[in-house]
Every structure is written in structure tokens, then in C-alpha cells.
Amino acid sequence: MIELEGAGVYYFIRKVSDFKDKDVLVVGGGDSAFDYSMLVEPVAKSVVHIHRNDFFSAHEDSVRKVRESSVELLVPFWEVQEIKGEEWVEEVTIVETRSGEERTFPVQAIVFNIGFLTNLGPIEDWGLEIDKNSIKVDSRMRTNIEGVFAAGDIVTYDGKLKLISTGCGEVAVAVNNAKNYIDPKAKVSPGHSTDRHDMVQRKWARREKAAAGKEKPDAPKPE
Numbered sequence: 423m424i425e426l427e428g429a430g431v432y433y434f435i436r437k438v439s440d441f442k443d444k445d446v447l448v449v450g451g452g453d454s455a456f457d458y459s460m461l462v463e464p465v466a467k468s469v470v471h472i473h474r475n476d477f478f479s480a481h482e483d484s485v486r487k488v489r490e491s492s493v494e495l496l497v498p499f500w501e502v503q504e505i506k507g508e509e510w511v512e513e514v515t516i517v518e519t520r521s522g523e524e525r526t527f528p529v530q531a532i533v534f535n536i537g538f539l540t541n542l543g544p545i546e547d548w549g550l551e552i553d554k555n556s557i558k559v560d561s562r563m564r565t566n567i568e569g570v571f572a573a574g575d576i577v578t579y580d581g582k583l584k585l586i587s588t589g590c591g592e593v594a595v596a597v598n599n600a601k602n603y604i605d606p607k608a609k610v611s612p613g614h615s616t617d618r619h620d621m622v623q624r625k626w627a628r629r630e631k632a633a634a635g636k637e638k639p640d641a642p643k644p645e
């Protein structure tokens with residue numbers, strides 16, 4: 423399959439126009455697979471979408487949109503068996519793995535979205551506490567190694583969600599706690615600029631009051 427990468431086999435869609443007037447096969451049950459099906463459907467000649475499970479990790483609404491579109495959705499148990507082509511992908515054979523039913527049809531593009539391999543690399547040897555390929559952190563994003571903080575998809579804790587929004591929040595928690603670790607005088611929670619503005623207003627009001635007190639005309643002297 424590697425030889426066909428760049429010759430009709432895709433893992434990402436960068437240009438929708440690459441799929442114009444092509445017979446496309448999309449493989450996978452996640453958000454990207456369903457997003458890609460809907461992305462190419464308006465321009466492609468035909469789209470067949472296969473998935474081997476009877477559940478989808480994609481958003482319900484994305485699955486609904488694909489079901490209601492011209493995409494032919496074949497689920498469950500459909501997998502790619504063989505891809506044929508000389509210079510470019512020309513034909514694919516898919517198989518229903520329980521019944522053994524096969525279907526062969528022409529394709530000029532196949533989009534695979536069947537997951538990503540995560541690899542901790544050299545970090546694995548640092549002595550960090552690892553749980554299911556992820557770094558364990560506490561609510562301050564501290565790892566078991568003092569001074570080492572972590573955030574994002576690489577971390578795990580009870581209730582962890584691998585989302586962009588949670589990752590961004592975790593980075594703020596990690597950075598603020600790391601700053602406090604380096605400089606204990608620094609506040610972990612810096613507050614909000616609105617609160618600080620109120621403080622500035624009060625400070626200046628005190629200063630003005632003190633200055634006005636000094637400028638008070640001297641009390642009249644007794645005759």
C-alpha cells in the first residue's frame with residue numbers, strides 16, 4: 423500500500439479539487455473519515471464509504487449527513503482487501519469479512535482514516551509515570567518528576583478528554599504552575615485584568631485623597 427501513497431492513496435485531504443470527478447473510497451468510522459466523505463461528495467463522481475464496525479466514533483450529526491447524502495455507506499464488516507493500479511490507483515476490492523462477499527469497483531482515490539499510532543519516543547525513558555502510553559499528571563499538570571509539567575493529548579488523569587479546548591486549558595494550568603515552581607513569589611492564579619484595574623483605581627483614589635489632604639489651606643491662626 424505504501425507504493426500507492428501519492429498515487430491515489432491518501433491519509434489526509436489537502437485539496438478537495440484533487441477528488442473532482444473521481445470515484446472515491448473512504449475508509450474509517452471517525453470524525454475525519456465522515457468529514458472527508460462530506461467534503462468530497464459534492465465534487466467526486468462517486469463516493470463509497472466503508473467501516474468495519476457497527477458503531478462510529480464520529481459525531482452523530484456527521485454520520486447522519488453522510489447517510490442522507492449520495493455517499494454509499496457500507497457497514498459493518500467491510501474492509502479493503504486489494505488495491506490494484508499501475509501508475510495510479512485504478513481498482514479496489516472490498517470484502518464483507520463475515521460473509522466473505524466481495525465487491526470490486528473502479529476508484530481513482532482511496533482515503534484511509536483508520537487511526538494514528540502514538541509513540542512517546544525518548545520521553546519514555548525519562549522515568550515518568552506512564553499509564554496506557556500517556557503521562558500521568560495531577561490537577562496542576564505536575565508529573566511524578568519534580569519540575570516537569572505536561573499537558574495535552576500526551577497526559578492522562580481521571581476524566582481526561584483528548585480535545586483542543588481541554589489541551590489549551592491544561593497548558594495554562596501547567597505554565598502558571600511551572601512559573602510558580604520556578605518563582606514561588608509568582609501567583610499561580612494571576613487574576614483578571616478587570617480585578618487589577620479596580621485595584622489601580624483604588625490606589626489612585628487613595629493617592630489623590632492623600633495629596634488633597636496635604637494641599638488643604640492652613641487653619642486660620644488665632645488673633
Ligand SMILES: Cc1cc2nc3c(=O)[nH]c(=O)nc-3n(C[C@H](O)[C@H](O)[C@H](O)COP(=O)(O)OP(=O)(O)OC[C@H]3O[C@@H](n4cnc5c(N)ncnc54)[C@H](O)[C@@H]3O)c2cc1C
Nearest residue numbers: 452453454538542543544573574575576584585586587589
Ligand atoms: C483525526 C482527529 C480529529 C480530531 N478532531 C477534533 C475535533 O474536531 N475537535 C477537538 O477538539 N479535537 C479533535 N481532535 C483532538 C485534537 O486534535 C487533539 O486533542 C489536540 O490536537 C491535542 O493537542 P496537543 O498539542 O496535545 O497534541 P498534537 O496536536 O498531537 O501536537 C503534538 C505535536 O508534537 C509533535 N511531536 C511529537 N513528538 C515530538 C518530539 N519528540 N519532539 C518534538 N515534537 C514532537 C507532533 O509532531 C505534534 O506536532 C482530533 C484528533 C484527531 C486525531
